[in-house]
Amino acid sequence: xxxxxxxxxxxxxxxxxxxxxxxxxxxxxxxxxxxxxxxxxxxxxxxxxxxxxxxxxxxxxxxxxxxxxxxxxxxxxxxxxxxxxxxxxxxxxxxxxxxxxxxxxxxxxxxxxxxxxxxxxxxxxxxxxxxxxxxxxxxxxxxxxxxxxxxxxxxxxxxxxxxxxxxxxxxxxxxxxxxxxxxxxxxxxxxxxxxxxxxxxxxxxxxxxxxxxxxxxxxxxxxxxxxxxxxxxxxxxxxxxxxxxxxxxxxxxxxxxxxxxxxxxxxxxxxxxxxxxxxxxxxxxxxxxxxxxxxxxxxxxxxxxxxxxxxxxxxxxxxxxxxxxxxxxxxxxxxxxxxxxxxxxxxxxxxxxxxxxxxxxxxxxxxxxxxxxxxxxxxxxxxxxxxxxxxxxxxxxxxxxxxxxxxxxxxxxxxxxxxxxxxxxxxxxxxxxxxxxxxxxxxxxxxxxxxxxxxxxxxxxxxxxxxxxxxxxxxxxxxxxxxxxxxxxxxxxxxxxxxxxxxxxxxxxxxxxxxxxxxxxxxxxxxxxxxxxxxxxxxxxxxxxxxxxxxxxxxxxxxxxxxxxxxxxxxxxxxxxxxxxxxxxxxxxxxxxxxxxxxxxxxxxxxxxxxxxxxxxxxxxxxxxxxxxxxxxxxxxxxxxxxxxxxxxxxxxxxxxxxxxxxxxxxxxxxxxxxxxxxxxxxxxxxxxxxxxxxxxxxxxxxxxxxxxxxxxxxxxxxxxxxxxxxxxxxxxxxxxxxxxxxxxxxxxxxxxxxxxxxxxxxxxxxxxxxxxxxxxxxxxxxxxxxxxxxxxxxxxxxxxxxxxxxxxxxxxxxxxxxxxxxxxxxxxxxxxxxxxxxxxxxxxxxxxxxxxxxx
Numbered sequence: 001x002x003x004x005x006x007x008x009x010x011x012x013x014x015x016x017x018x019x020x021x022x023x024x025x026x027x028x029x030x031x032x033x034x035x036x037x038x039x040x041x042x043x044x045x046x047x048x049x050x051x052x053x054x055x056x057x058x059x060x061x062x063x064x065x066x067x068x069x070x071x072x073x074x075x076x077x078x079x080x081x082x083x084x085x086x087x088x089x090x091x092x093x094x095x096x097x098x099x100x101x102x103x104x105x106x107x108x109x110x111x112x113x114x115x116x117x118x119x120x121x122x123x124x125x126x127x128x129x130x131x132x133x134x135x136x137x138x139x140x141x142x143x144x145x146x147x148x149x150x151x152x153x154x155x156x157x158x159x160x161x162x163x164x165x166x167x168x169x170x171x172x173x174x175x176x177x178x179x180x181x182x183x184x185x186x187x188x189x190x191x192x193x194x195x196x197x198x199x200x201x202x203x204x205x206x207x208x209x210x211x212x213x214x215x216x217x218x219x220x221x222x223x224x225x226x227x228x229x230x231x232x233x234x235x236x237x238x239x240x241x242x243x244x245x246x247x248x249x250x251x252x253x254x255x256x257x258x259x260x261x262x263x264x265x266x267x268x269x270x271x272x273x274x275x276x277x278x279x280x281x282x283x284x285x286x287x288x289x290x291x292x293x294x295x296x297x298x299x300x301x302x303x304x305x306x307x308x309x310x311x312x313x314x315x316x317x318x319x320x321x322x323x324x325x326x327x328x329x330x331x332x333x334x335x336x337x338x339x340x341x342x343x344x345x346x347x348x349x350x351x352x353x354x355x356x357x358x359x360x361x362x363x364x365x366x367x368x369x370x371x372x373x374x375x376x377x378x379x380x381x382x383x384x385x386x387x388x389x390x391x392x393x394x395x396x397x398x399x400x401x402x403x404x405x406x407x408x409x410x411x412x413x414x415x416x417x418x419x420x421x422x423x424x425x426x427x428x429x430x431x432x433x434x435x436x437x438x439x440x441x442x443x444x445x446x447x448x449x450x451x452x453x454x455x456x457x458x459x460x461x462x463x464x465x466x467x468x469x470x471x472x473x474x475x476x477x478x479x480x481x482x483x484x485x486x487x488x489x490x491x492x493x494x495x496x497x498x499x500x501x502x503x504x505x506x507x508x509x510x511x512x513x514x515x516x517x518x519x520x521x522x523x524x525x526x527x528x529x530x531x532x533x534x535x536x537x538x539x540x541x542x543x544x545x546x547x548x549x550x551x552x553x554x555x556x557x558x559x560x561x562x563x564x565x566x567x568x569x570x571x572x573x574x575x576x577x578x579x580x581x582x583x584x585x586x587x588x589x590x591x592x593x594x595x596x597x598x599x600x601x602x603x604x605x606x607x608x609x610x611x612x613x614x615x616x617x618x619x620x621x622x623x624x625x626x627x628x629x630x631x632x633x634x635x636x637x638x639x640x641x642x643x644x645x646x647x648x649x650x651x652x653x654x655x656x657x658x659x660x661x662x663x664x665x666x667x668x669x670x671x672x673x674x675x676x677x678x679x680x681x682x683x684x685x686x687x688x689x690x691x692x693x694x695x696x697x698x699x700x701x702x703x704x705x706x707x708x709x710x711x712x713x714x715x716x717x718x719x720x721x722x723x724x725x726x727x728x729x730x731x732x733x734x735x736x737x738x739x740x741x742x743x744x745x746x747x748x749x750x751x752x753x754x755x756x757x758x759x760x761x762x763x764x765x766x767x768x769x770x771x772x773x774x775x776x777x778x779x780x781x782x783x784x785x786x787x788x789x790x791x792x793x794x795x796x797x798x799x800x801x802x803x804x805x806x807x808x809x810x811x812x813x814x815x816x817x818x819x820x821x822x823x824x825x826x827x828x829x830x831x832x833x834x835x836x837x838x839x840x841x842x843x844x845x846x847x848x849x850x851x852x853x854x855x856x
Contacts, residue, residue, distance in 0.1 A: 013053060015123035019157050020164060021050055022057055028281040029156050030060035033128070033149050035259065035278045038062045039200065039287045040145045043132040045107060048153055050117075050126035051076060062259065063131075064107060073101045075109065079116040079127045085147060088112040090135035111136040113143075115150035119157070128153050201290075206283040207254070209233045221290055223269070240268055246275070253277045253284055263291060318417035320400075322350060324410050329353055338396075338419050340389035358385035358393055365398075372402055373410055380415065383424075395424040432577050439463045439585070456592050457488040460585055464565065465490035468578055472545075472566035474498065475589070478559060487561070495568045496543050505539045516552035517559045521579060523549050526571035547572040551582040555593045563589065685725045687825070687848070692719035692778075695726055696753060699733035703741070710741050716753035720776055723848035728821040733780075735814040736841050740782035750783045757847075774847050775827065781840040786833045796829065818843070 016022070030048050038046035045063035049056045056076055057068045075097070078086040091097040091110055102109045114129035128150040138146070201218035203211055211229040219225055222238075229237060234250075241247050245264045253260055257279040265272050271292040278285045318335025322328075327350045336346055339356075347353070357365050361384040372380040380400040385393040400415025442459060457475050465473040474489040483504035491497055524530045525547050527540050540548065547567040553560045563586045565578070696716060700707065707714070714737065722729075733753070740751045755778050787795070796819040822829040822843045833839035 012123045012125070015119060015121065016050060016052070016125050019125070019161050021059060021157065021160060022052060024059070026060065027156075030153070032278075032280065032285070033152055033156070034060035034062045035276075035285070037128060037130050037146060037149050039276055040149075041113065041130040041136075041138055041142050043111065043130040043136065045131035045133075047129050047131070048117075048126070049076060049129070051080065051124075056126070059126075069102075075100065075102065075112045076114060076127045076129065078112075079114045079129075080124055083116050083118065083124060085143065086112070086114050087138060087143070089137055092135075107131065108133050110134050113138055113146060115147050117150060117153055117157070119154060125157070200287045202285070202287050203229070204280065204283065204285050205234060205250075209235060209250075209283075211237075212283065218288075221269075221273075221288070238268075249275070250277060250284060250286075253279050263295070320415050320417065322413045322415075324412060327351070335417055338417060339386060339394065342389075345389060356387045358387070361385060372400070380413075383420065386417075394419060395421045432581075435467055436581055436584070439467065453592065453596050454488070457589065460563070460589060461488045461490040464563075464582070464585065465492075467581070468565055470565045471495050471568040472543075472564075474564050474566070475553070475561060476503070476564060477561040484561065492568075495566075498543055505536065516550075516562065517554070519552060519554070521549075521551050521583065523574045523579060525573050528571075544568045546570060547574070549574045549578065549582060551579075551586045553586045553593070554590045555597070560590065560593055685727060687723040687725060689721050690724045690726045690729060691721050692729070692755070695719075695724075695729045696733050699730045699737060702730070702734050703738055706738065706741050710744065710749050712741050712744075712749035712751060714751045714753075717755055719753070719755055720847075722776060722845050724825055724845060725821075728824070732818045732821050732843070735818050736780045739814065740780065740784055740839075743784040744782065745785055747783065752781045754779045754781070775844045776847055777842060777844050779840050779842045781838065783838040786835045786837050786839050787831075788835050789833070792831050792833065795831070 034046045034048050038044070043063075046061070047058050047064065048060040049058050051071060053071070055068050055071050056074060058064070058066075061067075075086075075088065075091075078088075088094065088097060089111060091100065091103045091112065097103060100109070109131050111132040111134065112129060114127040116124050117126045117128060118124050128146065130146065201221045202213070202215045203218045204213040206212050210231055210233055214222075214226050214229050222229075224237070235242055235247075245262060246266075249260045249262055252258070259276070259278045261274075261276050263272060263274045271290055272295040274289045274291045276287040278287075318338045319330075319332040320335060321330040323330075328348050329350050330348065331346055333343075336343065354362065354366070365382050365384050368377075368380060368382045371377050380398070380402070382398045383395065384398065386396050387393055397418040397420045398415060399418075400413050402410050403412040403414070405411050439460075442463070461473040461475060464470070472489065472491040472495055474486050474491075476484050477487045478484040481504075483502060485502050486498050486500060489497065489499040524532065527537050527546060527548075530537075543566070545566045545568060547570075549565040551563045553563055563582055565574075565582065693716075696719060700714060706712075737751055741749050755776055757775075757777065796815050819829050822845070826846045827844040829841065829843035831839055831841050
């Protein structure tokens with residue numbers, strides 16, 4: 001510090017002491033000036049301070065609860081340095097001021113405006129300053145008023161000094177009193193002028209609550225003229241104020257001598273007032289403003305904020321709000337939780353946020369924003385992946401809406417995040433399942449249609465190669481020694497083709513075959529780093545294999561071969577879906593191979609059976625035909641012998657002749673039945689439209705004698721017309737009705753013939769065999785002896801009988817003939833019966849006569 005500065009400081013301190021102001025009691029004049037400064041500038045704090053050697057002492061203060069502070073603390077030094085009006089709109093905007101103790105600590109100064117208190121002699125004694133805890137701007141009128149108030153402070157100081165001097169010199173006292181009066185009057189006038197010039201309403205009350213002053217703005221707001229109010233009691237002019245907050249707060253100011261600030265609704269004028277009330281020496285000073293519009297705006301903002309908070313907390317989506325002017329983005333708590341971030345881990349800067357978007361999708365997400373900004377799309381909607389805190393990615397549905405100002409500039413954009421990871425996984429899984437199902441369906445269809453193994457295997461490798469995007473997929477058929485042949489292959493261009501090659505891996509030992517036989521699956525991500533034998537690595541390298549997946553193909557628990565997928569270009573990690581896909585396809589291939597083997601075996605057996613049946617039919621026809629003539633001759637001579645020598649020989653001879661004649665007749669019947677059986681296929685007539693009612697009538701006519709003897713009752717439903725061999729169909733009805741009459745014991749036979757389709761089963765019978773919709777279902781129901789279910793198939797086999805010939809005559813061929821006739825017609829025949837409760841014989845005939853009425 002230089003000597004000149006020390007001399008100046010000493011002179012300043014001496015001048016301060018001459019005013020004898022330090023550590024004096026509060027004075028109304030200074031208090032009023034401080035209150036007026038706070039009111040005019042709209043701040044919460046105002047000070048009149050004087051700077052001593054080591055401290056700042058507050059002569060008057062509003063909104064501060066300390067009386068002094070160290071000289072090194074605060075912002076008064078700015079006024080001392082500049083000796084002029086100092087305004088700091090926002091202390092945090094100035095790096096140096098931001099660290100000041102009054103900024104970082106109580107009273108947390110954000111706004112400061114000060115005027116140095118400079119005497120007429122040029123000594124700077126202190127400051128008149130206004131302070132607030134929020135940033136603020138003062139207009140020119142407020143600044144001028146603040147400077148004017150600083151002069152009034154100096155005037156008060158000068159007045160104090162004059163009074164002191166008057167006490168010392170009587171003559172000077174009068175002069176000073178006159179000057180002080182003049183100055184006081186001038187100050188009063190200046191104050192009045194200030195009160196009239198300010199935008200706030202103001203009125204003053206004496207201790208009896210009478211109006212002593214009211215400015216023009218107060219007249220406008222209260223809708224009362226000065227002459228209506230001056231000298232009148234506020235409670236008489238405005239009785240509605242009694243027992244309201246206005247009443248209580250004014251009394252509090254008067255009784256406790258404290259200033260108050262409050263906002264209250266004034267019902268008579270339907271408006272909100274913001275009121276500052278200060279105690280005065282003679283009563284009360286009140287400043288007030290109409291804040292109705294502000295309150296309405298604040299209420300609307302509050303409701304909007306409540307809705308916003310409700311949306312934030314009640315919605316499972318994450319919310320973001322982008323300020324395009326500052327490039328800052330607000331992210332809701334749910335948004336951060338969704339991605340696993342804590343508050344401090346997310347930077348609220350747009351450019352940083354875009355880095356979280358997956359690189360593969362970042363460009364088109366940015367393009368979606370640009371399209372919306374260009375109003376090409378009414379809304380911004382995008383689905384993409386975002387990086388979470390742990391480095392993983394989540395799929396999100398991002399939706400937003402931009403806001404434009406009057407000039408067409410984008411100022412803001414609000415949107416929401418919805419976590420759709422589960423949906424995306426489900427979609428991917430569904431897609432994979434669909435592809436897998438498609439592939440399985442195609443292979444299964446080929447298995448069902450043709451069982452062409454080469455075609456099935458080719459389809460498998462082609463589709464799997466495309467589905468897995470593998471470089472090569474092949475099917476390898478194993479031999480017992482571990483060698484084998486590549487029977488099918490799908491390989492991308494540029495990689496070795498090994499289709500048809502016989503391959504033997506020296507490392508592929510018997511224990512590996514056994515492991516594959518047990519269902520082992522081998523997956524190698526990279527043969528270069530895999531733990532495999534060197535010989536196996538060399539074996540794979542000759543086919544350019546870098547990664548492979550091997551699944552065994554089993555046929556009836558025996559290993560048939562291998563299904564392999566190769567990646568040649570790069571290493572590859574095989575996932576569970578790919579492994580499971582190959583396992584299931586290998587199972588399908590195994591089933592196809594097994595069925596093909598069974599089909600081949602069945603075909604051979606069918607061919608052998610057909611050949612054998614043809615030979616048997618030919619033999620039966622030839623044998624029965626060749627036996628006809630000798631049997632007729634034997635029968636004729638036996639009958640002649642019976643007629644000529646009956647009763648001429650002994651009883652035993654007559655009995656023997658009867659046995660021989662009866663045996664010959666049965667032989668004739670058997671031969672005729674055999675001929676009928678063999679002729680079903682060889683002598684059948686072409687199918688023509690046949691009326692079943694006429695067929696049934698013919699069959700009944702052929703059985704007329706048996707029907708009359710047994711007194712059988714035969715009924716039937718209306719019968720349709722079918723494509724059939726009429727003669728054979730008559731034989732079916734004749735055999736079934738004949739059996740129903742024969743196996744009826746001693747009661748009257750009751751037989752009913754019925755016909756229907758799958759959707760026409762009027763009696764609701766439970767059928768062991770369900771007919772299809774394109775065939776007729778016939779039934780012949782009787783009340784005979786019935787049979788046990790264990791014999792329901794045996795009775796349709798040729799020569800199979802359930803009873804002796806002495807009890808029920810017959811050859812055991814009739815039902816076998818019925819079965820053969822029905823099968824020739826493309827139908828089926830079966831029986832449902834219970835012992836002692838009768839039987840129902842069912843048979844079906846395809847409906848080849850379409851759209852023809854039969855219930856006529």
